[in-house]
Amino acid sequence: MKMISLLLLILSSCLCATFVVNVTQSSYEAEENHSITLEWTFTTRTLGSNRERFVDCSLLTPHKELDLYQVHKGVEFPESQDDQFTGRVQSDKDVLREGRIRLHVSRLRTEDSGLYLCDVKTEDGFGSETCRLNVSGEF
Numbered sequence: 438m439k440m441i442s443l444l445l446l447i448l449s450s451c452l453c454a455t456f457v458v459n460v461t462q463s464s465y466e467a468e469e470n471h472s473i474t475l476e477w478t479f480t481t482r483t484l485g486s487n488r489e490r491f492v493d494c495s496l497l498t499p500h501k502e503l504d505l506y507q508v509h510k511g512v513e514f515p516e517s518q519d520d521q522f523t524g525r526v527q528s529d530k531d532v533l534r535e536g537r538i539r540l541h542v543s544r545l546r547t548e549d550s551g552l553y554l555c556d557v558k559t560e561d562g563f564g565s566e567t568c569r570l571n572v573s574g575e576f
């Protein structure tokens with residue numbers, strides 16, 4: 438019995454160590470009123486399962502943190518999203534199963550510029566990664 442729990446302990450710590458969250462691009466440039474797709478990838482071994490999968494993405498600016506996107510066990514929480522992004526964010530829930538977070542942000546504003554952070558927690562571990570978005574206006 439002791440051996441089994443020791444083995445489980447070793448196994449679970451190995452799983453945690455191999456869990457990673459990546460960005461496909463570390464920085465994006467875009468123009469005001471255009472749209473962009475921000476993308477993250479994370480380790481999955483339970484394909485097709487959204488069990489215990491928690492994703493929380495937000496925009497960090499020097500002054501504040503704005504919630505962009507939250508999904509827990511396959512259920513999205515649009516009510517947690519900051520007003521700045523209302524009606525402008527589309528997610529691709531199908532690719533989430535494959536370990537990809539794809540967030541399409543339309544009608545970009547200059548104040549959307551900043552650091553985008555996604556926290557991901559699954560039964561395999563926890564991780565987070567950021568990418569930078571720079572939205573330039575006219576001139």
Ligand SMILES: *[C@@H]1O[C@H](CO)[C@@H](O)[C@H](O)[C@H]1NC(C)=O
Pocket residue numbers: 457458459478479480481536
């Ligand atoms: C994360 O990036 C590393 C290094 O580029 C790569 O080896 C790994 O497969 C990536 N993992 C995921 C889940 O994207």
Ligand SMILES: *[C@@H]1O[C@H](CO)[C@@H](O)[C@H](O)[C@H]1NC(C)=O
Pocket residue numbers: 466571572573
């Ligand atoms: C954002 O883009 C503008 C226009 O291309 C550029 O002048 C500025 O340096 C960029 N800012 C950052 C933080 O990359």
Ligand SMILES: *[C@@H]1O[C@H](CO)[C@@H](O)[C@H](O)[C@H]1NC(C)=O
Pocket residue numbers: 468469470573574575
């Ligand atoms: C974006 O749209 C607004 C409102 O239509 C307009 O005032 C602004 O000039 C546009 N910006 C660019 C860079 O086209």
